[in-house]
Amino acid sequence: ETGVTQTPRHLVMGMTNKKSLKCEQHLGHNAMYWYKQSAKKPLELMFVYSLEERVENNSVPSRFSPECPNSSHLFLHLHTLQPEDSALYLCASSQESLPYNEQFFGPGTRLTVL
Amino acid sequence: QKEVEQNSGPLSVPEGAIASLNCTYSDRGSQSFFWYRQYSGKSPELIMSIYSNGDKEDGRFTAQLNKASQYVSLLIRDSQPSDSATYLCAVRLWSNTGKLIFGQGTTLQVKP
Numbered sequence: 576e577t578g579v580t581q582t583p584r585h586l587v588m589g590m591t592n593k594k595s596l597k598c599e600q601h602l603g604h605n606a607m608y609w610y611k612q613s614a615k616k617p618l619e620l621m622f623v624y625s626l627e628e629r630v631e632n633n634s635v636p637s638r639f640s641p642e643c644p645n646s647s648h649l650f651l652h653l654h655t656l657q658p659e660d661s662a663l664y665l666c667a668s669s670q671e672s673l674p675y676n677e678q679f680f681g682p683g684t685r686l687t688v689l
Numbered sequence: 690q691k692e693v694e695q696n697s698g699p700l701s702v703p704e705g706a707i708a709s710l711n712c713t714y715s716d717r718g719s720q721s722f723f724w725y726r727q728y729s730g731k732s733p734e735l736i737m738s739i740y741s742n743g744d745k746e747d748g749r750f751t752a753q754l755n756k757a758s759q760y761v762s763l764l765i766r767d768s769q770p771s772d773s774a775t776y777l778c779a780v781r782l783w784s785n786t787g788k789l790i791f792g793q794g795t796t797l798q799v800k801p
Contacts, residue, residue, distance in 0.1 A: 617794070
């Protein structure tokens, strides 16, 4: 595997389900990110992990719960989601160094909440 | 005022022409600027990054940064139909968290 991988690529879930999105980066980076991309809206940053510590939580509802067990893996745990949470969820990684921050994205998980 | 603004387009250019994409940002403390290309149904792909005022060229792509005027642009020379995509401008604020602010994107259509 190379770059940033995400699984699953597609997910359909009911509002009462619990599911998790997985991201893995093979670039040796030290920062990882979750973004949400909804139709007709800019990419929205959700969470930032730097050196496995969460350094940014962009006012995301508690039904989204991130986890970063090590610098290569990032999870997004989902529970009791709403239909408006249907979107493309993107993971990215970067080698953090000011002022540079080239972020590389995974292919995304297309989430549909019924 | 939006933090990063782009004209949503679509911007339509004929094959072989120069496509010019523009982006303005509101925070004067912005440090780094990026252009991503996103094909329909795909994830964003980094194509250019620029940190200093002036021009930066990479193949058919040139990024231009003017911090005094708070704008960054992307020129695509000899546009090809395969360049048809949405181009996202992203700006890094002066922070330690690596946070990028994205514009809404400009859709480019290159017509054969």
